[in-house]
Amino acid sequence: MAFNLTRRKFLQTASLAAASVPLSKVVSASTGVTKSALDTTGTAGDKTVVGGICEMCFWRCQLVGKVRDGRLIKLEGNPKSIDNGTAICARGGAGMKLLYDVDRLKYPMKNVGKRGAPKWKRISWKEALDECGARLKSTVDQYGAHAICVFPHGASAKYPMHYFERAVGTHNVSESSFFQCRGIRDTAYIATIDKAPGEKVDMPNTKVLFFVGVHLGENVHISHIKQYIQGLQNGAKLIVADPRFSASAAKADIWVQIKPGTDTAYLLTIMNYLVKNNKYDKAFVEDYTDGFEEFAEGIEEWTLEKGAKVCDIPAEQIKEVADMLAANAPNVAIHPGRFVSWHGNDFQRQRALACLTGILGAYYVKGGWVPAKGPKVKGVSWAREDHDSDYDLNYDHQKDEKIYPFSPPGTPTDLIRDCAITGKPYPIKSCVVWGQNLLQTIPNQQKTKDLFKAMDFVMCVDVLPTDVTAWADILLPELSYLERYDYIKKGTQWDLSKEHQQYISARMPLVAPMFERKDQIYICNEIAKRMGHEDKIPVKTIEELVDKSLASVNLSIKQLKAEDGIHIMPGKDPYVMPEDFEIRLYNDDIEDAGYPGVPTYVAVPDNPKGFARLLFGRAPVHTFNRSQNNVWLHNAMPDNPVWVNDEVAAKIGLTDGDTVGFVNSEGVKSATTTTVKVTAGIRKDCVYMYHGYGSVNPLMTTGVDAGVSAQSLITKLAVDPETGCHGMRNNFVKLIKNGKVLDIPA
Ligand SMILES: Nc1nc2c(c(=O)[nH]1)N[C@H]1C(S)=C(S)[C@@H](COP(=O)(O)OP(=O)(O)OC[C@H]3O[C@@H](n4cnc5c(=O)[nH]c(N)nc54)[C@H](O)[C@@H]3O)O[C@H]1N2
């Protein structure tokens, strides 16, 4: 009962706080000191602590924490936020279960067993750092800086990533958010409009939302979801191309049940129809695009009939979609997507999305693509030293050209993995893993294990004993995002049509650090000292880093705290097109590099006989694998049922709730089983499951063996030729029931 009472009081406090925040009054236009608008004392001795920034996923919503006796008892959205506002998602709310997870890493540990089958011995920080420093330095001394490979992800990995890249000097850095996620999107748009697109579509103010393989609602990023819902509430039409009846498809006016891998053909067909029928924005094309003639000629084979056949959808429906877009242009939001490493033909699809936005004139207009930006804040990091470019694995020295010319920053993961395993063209001997769970993230787990086996030394910095940590020699416990300071988070108000505002915030701890966990600056600097880079260290503490960045906009941690963790200032009109803006419908640089300069469809291999294509996506209450040990989230979604088409299920004798395992077309079997979800909401040629399940590390006492790891069945890489990023939807599976392998009917 006490809990309920307190809970009500919290809600009262929150709503009172929210009600007492007339934002425009609290917000100072200048950077002068402003008083806190939140009730920071709370009731019954509870305190509202400001400055939290979520990292249950990478959207980084702004939080406040309700703290009692130094213990966090609830997380809420920061009422002052003009981004997520008071809203947070299930994962955000469950962050406190990560904070207090009994399985969390608490002390530095040394593996006195084998890599992959560790025996952990608690050691002191001094011992741990001495060993990391000495082993990494010895790799550099013996083989060169490039013999260290680094796999970073997340806010806390930024500073160490820059250390290894800029001060130590290795090219062999591979961020999962680029090579397994959105890198292709960014470089394809840069090749088309000179800008990475983010997800900056003005959804609240659009007339038509067009999602190609985007499933908002299961993919949850709070302010983005708010924009999406606002758009629908304002009457926007929604078109969703997805082989599966996703949460977005369920809200759609038109659901395009497209054959996986054929999306580029689909987009080309739409564009050719618009061009041939004069339904594109001629004036805009004339003013702002380059290469229209080559473009129109290059896509002219894509008649409605051909598109319909290739994509396995009705021609009439393609026309209906194209007409809906044309009738509402330019106020149409063609979503650039986020996870785009699909089938190995993805750069061209992302170019097609950018071109479609262009011929509809939907850049910098209400409801189109509008790149609203937060204020400029100067970052602080390691200075970039001159390094030898001879060791860039993404460079063919004989041909004197890049292997993957449109690769995102860093080195394509598989080039590093191959080099590490074979020792060619040079040895890679040490591996630094910082916030990336390589085994659940990169296709082909066996190759990743082989990489680890080939190392002299592996160190890993994490918060939980996830699968990758079992491969470390030294495992270092980092403070979680609720216990540490971190980089700046900035942006604009979530609905661009409202009063133009910008904000600056920085992550601040909501509770004091526990056990022996340390932050990234401490860990990285201590290693840097031991590697001989003490003189290059840019900041001594994370507070110093944050304060230095804030100083560039006349702010400080102290001031930000006084402003409830968020500084709000007037923004600019985002609907203004820059003078030199240009859309390259045809890009001769791409052609010169040996790839099609006009967006082009490259067919993907069809299903082998008897197999279904394995599709996957986000679980709404989990973030990849990183939340699998979270008790609340685990209880909400303990496993990942596999979606099987109802007609297929009837033919092969599967019913809802059956227990099944998997075998893929390369003979790899799933280690665990899951249940069947029989549904008409998936095409007959695919099955679908949520990504991130099937942890194998027994130290994850909640998450271990929950559901099936889709990643374990993704053994083939579909390497995107322009970027070197890894497509993962080119793997095929059969289901196994009661030991019997079931063929999927054609
Ligand atoms: N099969 C398949 N593979 C995929 C995807 C997919 O859908 N299917 N999605 C792709 C996408 S979109 C992405 S972005 C990537 C993400 O792939 P990853 O970068 O590997 O995923 P994360 O969950 O961010 O990170 C994992 C590790 O960071 C640890 N961690 C969490 N918080 C902290 C922290 O504060 N500090 C430190 N040091 N570590 C922390 C977690 O415990 C975990 O071990 O995966 C990609 N790979």
Ligand SMILES: Nc1nc2c(c(=O)[nH]1)N[C@H]1C(S)=C(S)[C@@H](COP(=O)(O)OP(=O)(O)OC[C@H]3O[C@@H](n4cnc5c(=O)[nH]c(N)nc54)[C@H](O)[C@@H]3O)O[C@H]1N2
């Ligand atoms: N809850 C939650 N939300 C998240 C995350 C999370 O882990 N959990 N992660 C965040 C991150 S880092 C990312 S990158 C985004 C990713 O979010 P999205 O970019 O939306 O990507 P996926 O979740 O992989 O979405 C996959 C959808 O594409 C469909 N699909 C599969 N193959 C094809 C195809 O060939 N063509 C088409 N048209 N559709 C296809 C699937 O059926 C599924 O509905 O989500 C973000 N939001």
Ligand code: SF4
């Ligand atoms: S979307 Fe959810 S998990 Fe992601 S940052 Fe926001 S509250 Fe946290």
Ligand SMILES: [Mo]
């Ligand atoms: Mo991602």
